[in-house]
Amino acid sequence: MVKTKFKKVAAIGMCCALTISGSVFAMSNDKPVYQAVPIMAVETDYQELLELQSKIDQYVFVDHVQDIAQAGFKVTNTGPIGDYVEVGILPYSEKNANFLYELFGTEKLKVVEGVQAYPLPMPEIIPIMEKLKIGIQVNGEALQLDVEPIIENDRTLVPLRGVMEKLGAKVDWDEQQRLVEITTDELTIQLVVDEDTAKVIKKIDETSELRVETIKLDVPTRIVDSRIFIPGRFVAETLGAQVNWDESLRIVYIDSQTTPQTDIITYENKQYGFIFSLPESWQGYQIVMDKWEGKAIDENAKIVESGPLLMIRHPEWTAENVRQDIPIMIFTLGQWNAVQNHEFAVSAAPIGPSELGRNNQYVFALPARYNFAFPTGYEEVEDILNSDPLQPKNL
Known part of the structure; x- marks a missing residue:
């Protein structure tokens, strides 16, 4: 087993039974009562997710690489998120997703559109020769x-x-396991020599909880003449640096000195405990409150749960010129666990909401297919959501 300096701590703030009462949201009296899971059970569930991830990794990255390729897609990343293992695939389609669901089931697996690897493309590169050396500059040096x-x-x-x-x-270098560990205060990257996958272990907000992702690489770590070489762009960008290539000078530029962002505004919600970062162009935004409804998964489909749906609205939005909102569904921890366990549904889409973050009381999530109509500004909203804009704060 690979050892890291991190330990998985199931700090969910639930050391005793917690009943979700009807005073939080308007709910019917006959709704089920959700209770917090004891810490030991949470640790067991997380271990089950890690075991499922390991099983999936072995299948898609080692034993059945050709089968996946013949099926017409590739797996780009895997990792436990919340109560399931998320697997990214490219291209994403229902057929490709069902290929994995048939193998590993749907209870603890969620297949999503994958993320690209982190290549450093160098078009028309000629073979390395002694007279054509490659230079590296870090922060201008x-x-x-x-x-x-x-x-x-x-x-x-x-x-x-x-x-x-x-x-x-x-x-750090573990010669016995041929394992490279690159560590900062925020994350650890694990690379095994001659393997084309990497593990990225990140801290979740200010808690002790960790998220482990498996990333598919275009090229593995190598040992050449007793020296270790690692994928440059993947590692540098994972550490938060910018990487550029000058073809004419054959120099790799790596810049980790980020300038203070002056074009960012923030929305703080003290009631539910989160901060959301927005581009300066959203100055004058509006907050629109609605509610989501959870329906029983049976033929009656009656409403059994509900909760806040907060929408951040662009200042240029009008009834005549509708723009894409940023929708944030707010769940109690008990409600979110019930959604993940398919105890009720919050949309007609086969894919449930995706988690944006959580604090000690609430889970913040993005509705499934929120931009299905592709309204004006949906690309900008996608870019905002891809920048990890939501920062939860414990209440």
Whole structure:
């Protein structure tokens, strides 16, 4: 088993039974009562998710790579999120998703559109020759390395030592497991030599809870002449740096010195406990409150749950010129667990809401297919949501 300095701590703030009462939201008297799961049960559930992820990883990345390719898609990432294992695939389709659902079931698995790997494309690269060396600059400083970067399949592999330390990361090497660990205060990257997957272990907000993702790489970590080389762009960008390639000068530029953002505004919701970051162009936004409704999964489909649906509305929105809202569904922890256990449904879509974040009382989620009509501004909203704009705060 790979050891890291992190430990999984099931700190969900539920040490005793907690009953969701009808005083929080208007609910019928005959609705089911949800109780908090004891900590030991939470740890057991999380261990089950890790075991399922390991089983999926072994199948899609090791034992049945050709079967996946013949099915017409590729798996880009896997990782436990909430009460299920999320698997990203490209291209996403219902047929491709069902391929995995038939293998691993639907109870603890959610198949979504995948994320691209982090390649450093270098078009028309010619084979490396002694007279065509590759340079690396980190934050404007040219690194004097005792070994040059190498190129494999048009991807740049950079020497482990020297570059990562310059980015403020700690580097560890486990020779027995052939494992590289690159660690910062926020995350750990695990790379195994000659394997084309990486583990990214991130802290979730200010809690001790961790999220582990498996990422498919275009090129694996290598050992050449007793030196370790790692995928440059993937590691640097995962650490939060920007990476660029100058074809004419054959220099890789890595910049980790981010300038303070002056074009960001924030919306703070103290009632439910979160902060949401927005571009400056959203100055003058409006908050529109509605509610989501949860229906029983039976032939009657009566409403058994409800909760707040908060929408952040663009200042240029009008009835004549409708723009894409940013919708945020707010669930109690008990309601969210019930949704994940398919005890009630919040939409007609086969895919449920996706979690944006959570605090000690609420889960904040994005409705499924919220932008199905592609209204004006939906691309901008997608970009905002891809920037991790929601920061939960414990109440």
